[in-house]
Amino acid sequence: MSSNPLPVNLSRLGGCTLTGAISVTSHVRDAVTIVHGPKGCSHHNVSLLHASWLDNDHAVLPVLVSTGLSETEVIFGGEEALRRAIAHAAGRDTRAIFVLSTCIVGTIGDDIEAVCSEEYGLPVIPVPTAGFLGGTFQDGMNNALIALAECAGPCRNTGGINIIGEMNLEYEVEENFAEVARLLSLAGLSVNLRFVHDIAYRQLYGIGAAQLNILRSPALIPVGEYLRDRFGTPFIPSFPHGLSDTLSFIGSAAEACGIDGKQAVGEERSRQAELVDGFKDLRHLHASFDPSLSGADEIRAAEELAHALDLSPGTDGHTLLLPVGPAVGTAGIRRMLHRWRRALHA
Amino acid sequence: MKQIALYGKGGIGKSTTSANLSAALSGMNLSIMQIGCDPKRDSTRMLMQGRFIPTVMDLVRVRGEAGVSLSDVVFTGYNGIRCVEAGGPEPGVGCAGRGIIATFQLLEKFGALQGDVIVYDVLGDVVCGGFAMPMREGYAQEIYLVTSGELMSLYAANNICRAVQRLASRVKSKCRLAGVICNARGQPREEELITEFARRVNSTMVQYIPRDHIVQQAEVNQQTVIEFSPDSAQAGYYRSLAERVMENTWMTIPTPLEIDELESLAREFI
Numbered sequence: 260m261s262s263n264p265l266p267v268n269l270s271r272l273g274g275c276t277l278t279g280a281i282s283v284t285s286h287v288r289d290a291v292t293i294v295h296g297p298k299g300c301s302h303h304n305v306s307l308l309h310a311s312w313l314d315n316d317h318a319v320l321p322v323l324v325s326t327g328l329s330e331t332e333v334i335f336g337g338e339e340a341l342r343r344a345i346a347h348a349a350g351r352d353t354r355a356i357f358v359l360s361t362c363i364v365g366t367i368g369d370d371i372e373a374v375c376s377e378e379y380g381l382p383v384i385p386v387p388t389a390g391f392l393g394g395t396f397q398d399g400m401n402n403a404l405i406a407l408a409e410c411a412g413p414c415r416n417t418g419g420i421n422i423i424g425e426m427n428l429e430y431e432v433e434e435n436f437a438e439v440a441r442l443l444s445l446a447g448l449s450v451n452l453r454f455v456h457d458i459a460y461r462q463l464y465g466i467g468a469a470q471l472n473i474l475r476s477p478a479l480i481p482v483g484e485y486l487r488d489r490f491g492t493p494f495i496p497s498f499p500h501g502l503s504d505t506l507s508f509i510g511s512a513a514e515a516c517g518i519d520g521k522q523a524v525g526e527e528r529s530r531q532a533e534l535v536d537g538f539k540d541l542r543h544l545h546a547s548f549d550p551s552l553s554g555a556d557e558i559r560a561a562e563e564l565a566h567a568l569d570l571s572p573g574t575d576g577h578t579l580l581l582p583v584g585p586a587v588g589t590a591g592i593r594r595m596l597h598r599w600r601r602a603l604h605a
Numbered sequence: 606m607k608q609i610a611l612y613g614k615g616g617i618g619k620s621t622t623s624a625n626l627s628a629a630l631s632g633m634n635l636s637i638m639q640i641g642c643d644p645k646r647d648s649t650r651m652l653m654q655g656r657f658i659p660t661v662m663d664l665v666r667v668r669g670e671a672g673v674s675l676s677d678v679v680f681t682g683y684n685g686i687r688c689v690e691a692g693g694p695e696p697g698v699g700c701a702g703r704g705i706i707a708t709f710q711l712l713e714k715f716g717a718l719q720g721d722v723i724v725y726d727v728l729g730d731v732v733c734g735g736f737a738m739p740m741r742e743g744y745a746q747e748i749y750l751v752t753s754g755e756l757m758s759l760y761a762a763n764n765i766c767r768a769v770q771r772l773a774s775r776v777k778s779k780c781r782l783a784g785v786i787c788n789a790r791g792q793p794r795e796e797e798l799i800t801e802f803a804r805r806v807n808s809t810m811v812q813y814i815p816r817d818h819i820v821q822q823a824e825v826n827q828q829t830v831i832e833f834s835p836d837s838a839q840a841g842y843y844r845s846l847a848e849r850v851m852e853n854t855w856m857t858i859p860t861p862l863e864i865d866e867l868e869s870l871a872r873e874f875i
Contacts, residue, residue, distance in 0.1 A: 330707055331669075333699065334700055334704040336694055367699055
């Protein structure tokens with residue numbers, strides 16, 4: 260009831276639950292995502308997805324349908340509008356429909372699950388994403404991943420590895436995936452399913468076939484636990500960050516799949532040594548990191564790399580703040596080193 | 606123009622009191638408008654010969670806002686009283702509070718809010734911001750609580766005092782508590798109890814309306830008591846209420862009671 264316009268909490272890290280869920284569901288190529296809410300909730304997200312997909316040379320428009328709620332539906336209830344949108348989407352060439360909620364339909368109490376459970380001739384999957392309930396972008400992702408995982412049936416373990424919860428909006432999403440796939444291939448392991456990145460709906464059925472799940476980040480542990488409880492698949496909680504973490508990642512993945520990973524780890528260790536050697540010109544320069552923009556894992560990885568390079572933190576005014584990226588694997592370290600070189604020689 | 610709103614627990618007799626008050630006011634040669642702010646839409650029935658008039662929200666739902674005009678939503682009933690029902694969604698869906706807000710915006714757009722007195726008859730509990738709309742700036746400045754001596758009814762009245770107190774603290778708000786109307790159910794010492802309750806919340810009991818079977822008789826004949834039996838004693842109470850409302854200038858910021866205070870008050874008068 261306060262009319263004070265000054266925001267007390269300036270944090271922008273939580274994000275929108277709906278956007279998090281859309282970043283997942285829009286990557287099922289042959290499904291439609293319905294956003295049950297006012298038009299703006301989908302428009303904003305279509306723009307965001309379109310822009311970030313273009314950055315990754317993926318020049319298609321996300322298939323997002325809005326129920327276009329107006330004040331009339333808010334007053335009289337929006338379930339009929341949702342029913343119409345689902346029926347309309349079901350008439351198109353689509354394999355499944357995901358229904359995402361918004362703040363306003365959460366407020367007026369539309370029973371989305373009940374509407375979704377009616378008969379439309381194809382799977383209609385509700386994902387709760389009303390952001391005002393306190394959820395974050397990450398919660399939206401997790402809710403969507405779990406809702407999609409529920410589509411899968413029991414299946415035979417045919418091996419391979421699932422990549423869980425890639426950050427589809429990040430600039431380096433393809434590079435990061437390629438690096439993890441490369442690290443796994445060193446130990447002779449291959450990817451079963453990118454859950455969820457540019458896949459067909461029927462591929463979801465095969466999620467239980469993998470022998471190991473690799474989560475993009477520890478924030479996805481609830482999803483990892485869900486899949487472990489349902490299919491018995493163990494998980495590694497994060498993509499690797501930093502030199503030693505990358506080596507132990509290869510070791511853990513191999514071990515989880517019952518493979519001896521020593522040789523693969525050895526190969527990667529020499530590759531890393533060679534890489535660091537190529538950046539000798541950075542030695543003994545003074546530098547440190549800005550902790551405010553990075554997570555603890557990233558800072559730890561950057562410090563380890565600085566140590567390997569003999570960079571000294573420096574206490575005088577000549578210390579340079581180095582960029583710390585969420586560098587994945589050895590390839591991520593290489594990119595970070597190039598950025599450091601640019602910063603230090605600038 | 607005087608704008609008053611009647612609030613109170615569901616089923617306490619707000620609509621009956623409002624309709625009779627409007628009817629009595631119209632007898633004082635005043636131009637009256639009554640607006641029912643409840644999805645149940647039965648506030649103005651007794652002024653309309655028992656007719657459920659189309660509601661603003663019904664019309665908006667069917668025709669869209671652009672297809673609705675002033676003459677579609679205002680109906681002239683007993684003694685020239687202009688009647689409006691806000692209406693709202695079916696029970697259990699949507700957002701009735703938003704419906705009230707939309708109705709007010711539309712009436713404002715039409716310039717419908719005019720006359721000597723506007724009586725707002727509002728849903729029992731102020732469950733959300735929408736039902737506080739009639740108390741906001743530009744609408745009712747005088748709030749009357751309708752209550753009996755029953756504890757639940759006093760609870761509701763006390764809660765409405767909280768809403769008025771909160772709104773009154775806003776800089777531009779002119780909304781004040783104008784008094785308590787005792788719509789008696791006939792329990793012993795009821796008038797004393799309501800007088801004391803009104804005093805404790807920093808107000809006054811403006812009218813005691815005894816329980817009388819004639820109210821039900823008028824209702825089955827689809828009329829207000831004023832119309833059905835103008836010479837009855839009950840009609841006299843409603844006319845007296847109308848006079849006090851017109852004379853009343855004592856507007857206060859209420860001081861709602863704590864729950865245990867309210868309960869011990871009710872115990873005193875058992």
